[in-house]
Amino acid sequence: MRVASMNKKILPSLTDHLPHVAYDAVIFGFSGSQLKILLLEYHNTGLFALPGGFVSRGEDLDLSVSRGVQARTGLDKLFLEQFYTFGDVGRASPGHMKRILEANGYVVEQGHWLLDRFISIAYYALINYDDVKPEPDSLSDSINWYAVGELPQLMMDHTKIVDVALRSLRLHLDTHLAGRNLLPRKFTMRQLQQVYEVILGEKLRRTTFQRKILGLDILERHEKQFTGKPHKAPYLYSFKSHATDYLSI
Amino acid sequence: MRVASMNKKILPSLTDHLPHVAYDAVIFGFSGSQLKILLLEYHNTGLFALPGGFVSRGEDLDLSVSRGVQARTGLDKLFLEQFYTFGDVGRASPGHMKRILEANGYVVEQGHWLLDRFISIAYYALINYDDVKPEPDSLSDSINWYAVGELPQLMMDHTKIVDVALRSLRLHLDTHLAGRNLLPRKFTMRQLQQVYEVILGEKLRRTTFQRKILGLDILERHEKQFTGKPHKAPYLYSFKSHATDYLSI
DNA sequence: AAATTATTGTCTCAATTTGTGACAATGACA
DNA sequence: TGTCATTGTCACAAATTGAGACAATAATTT
Numbered sequence: 001m002r003v004a005s006m007n008k009k010i011l012p013s014l015t016d017h018l019p020h021v022a023y024d025a026v027i028f029g030f031s032g033s034q035l036k037i038l039l040l041e042y043h044n045t046g047l048f049a050l051p052g053g054f055v056s057r058g059e060d061l062d063l064s065v066s067r068g069v070q071a072r073t074g075l076d077k078l079f080l081e082q083f084y085t086f087g088d089v090g091r092a093s094p095g096h097m098k099r100i101l102e103a104n105g106y107v108v109e110q111g112h113w114l115l116d117r118f119i120s121i122a123y124y125a126l127i128n129y130d131d132v133k134p135e136p137d138s139l140s141d142s143i144n145w146y147a148v149g150e151l152p153q154l155m156m157d158h159t160k161i162v163d164v165a166l167r168s169l170r171l172h173l174d175t176h177l178a179g180r181n182l183l184p185r186k187f188t189m190r191q192l193q194q195v196y197e198v199i200l201g202e203k204l205r206r207t208t209f210q211r212k213i214l215g216l217d218i219l220e221r222h223e224k225q226f227t228g229k230p231h232k233a234p235y236l237y238s239f240k241s242h243a244t245d246y247l248s249i
Numbered sequence: 250m251r252v253a254s255m256n257k258k259i260l261p262s263l264t265d266h267l268p269h270v271a272y273d274a275v276i277f278g279f280s281g282s283q284l285k286i287l288l289l290e291y292h293n294t295g296l297f298a299l300p301g302g303f304v305s306r307g308e309d310l311d312l313s314v315s316r317g318v319q320a321r322t323g324l325d326k327l328f329l330e331q332f333y334t335f336g337d338v339g340r341a342s343p344g345h346m347k348r349i350l351e352a353n354g355y356v357v358e359q360g361h362w363l364l365d366r367f368i369s370i371a372y373y374a375l376i377n378y379d380d381v382k383p384e385p386d387s388l389s390d391s392i393n394w395y396a397v398g399e400l401p402q403l404m405m406d407h408t409k410i411v412d413v414a415l416r417s418l419r420l421h422l423d424t425h426l427a428g429r430n431l432l433p434r435k436f437t438m439r440q441l442q443q444v445y446e447v448i449l450g451e452k453l454r455r456t457t458f459q460r461k462i463l464g465l466d467i468l469e470r471h472e473k474q475f476t477g478k479p480h481k482a483p484y485l486y487s488f489k490s491h492a493t494d495y496l497s498i
Numbered sequence: 499a500a501a502t503t504a505t506t507g508t509c510t511c512a513a514t515t516t517g518t519g520a521c522a523a524t525g526a527c528a
Numbered sequence: 529t530g531t532c533a534t535t536g537t538c539a540c541a542a543a544t545t546g547a548g549a550c551a552a553t554a555a556t557t558t
Binding site (some may be wrong): 205231232 | 516518524525526527528
């Protein structure tokens, strides 16, 4: 019974979704001093791609994206930011799409709307790495973390999308409190600095960074964190709840 | 003959364009120390709107926009920047759209694709005010400059779009050399400062501004500009041709 | 021809911010 | 007790920015 229902997969239908409109999500997490993103790997194809989806006809764009990313990460509260819309004709790669669908047991007739040209609105999400359970193959794909900078080859223009996402994140780093969204509630100054370094792609000076951040008066200091390492234990910090303000490095 | 052909207007057809996808353009110009934008006023309706259009099926999004804005401004080289995509369901206002079309002599049956929901990709353009001829009512609308801050009420969410455009322009002011695109080739230091002030929405200090800009070494100094006014004549400047660099105030 | 007026280009000094290194204070472990 | 790596802070130098002063200068007026 279960097998039968597995085989009778249902493709997203055109009556429910806007044709030619899709979204892609670059979901950032921070772990082991690396910036990582979530990638799908399609079964039996070796193709990697950003998680994405379609826009429901009666639904706000933001909400469609939000629901889609929530489904993939299991998180109910997300920091989501739209950063660019990709609309070149050359984006479409019906060959890949067909291969993916067929590798998953679908029969796709020629001219199917999924094989057509799509305009894709791209979002990035900043999430706390540890909050996501790496359980998540929804429907027919598995999903895993990959360090930015060590990404496998991606489908279509997805490498470019990640590129633009990073540039955009860098640009908004100061206004979006990236640290707050990429780190657990309590964190050390060093962790925060690493987030900044990895996003900006450059080393920062420890003392200057610390002075600057503390000077902004957006952090609360908590107890020390004893890790068992043979050296002074750092304080833990959290963002003050009202710290929506700027944070410019 | 001419009248007959005028009456036989042709609506954009669905076979040529992507359904549910549109673009809107916020076209900035600088004149009389004011930042202005181009608005359409639809005949017999009193409705104001941003210039916009649809995306041709076989054409890159950027190109569709570029062609559309070129047609409206008569400019062949444009500084165009995509800044946000608006996708709420509530954007649609089929009532207005129908009124506009009917006021222009079209017969629009219910359920026509133009009355449907649209995702709109918004761009802003920076152009030299004096280069645009204010001749331009294309097809059925007249187009004119309005000072930002003194805009009439706009259709749909267009006021919000202008808002976001301004915020985005402000954010990118330093990397996009707004001055280069909003001013004529030769300009005075005061004019450049006014561009910055009007975009940033704050007064800047003359001496600091001058020192900063000159320090960036992106301007070339030319002859003085004698205006007939009873005071020292300012120098004219132009951007060095390779000045694609940053310009942070 | 000299005084007037509004604006411009440049300089100076103070105030602020940032760069750079020094240094004592720790936790764990040998 | 001493060693080690790392942290929190401070102190001073260097660079940037704020704020005003001031002479230079096109027209116009006296």
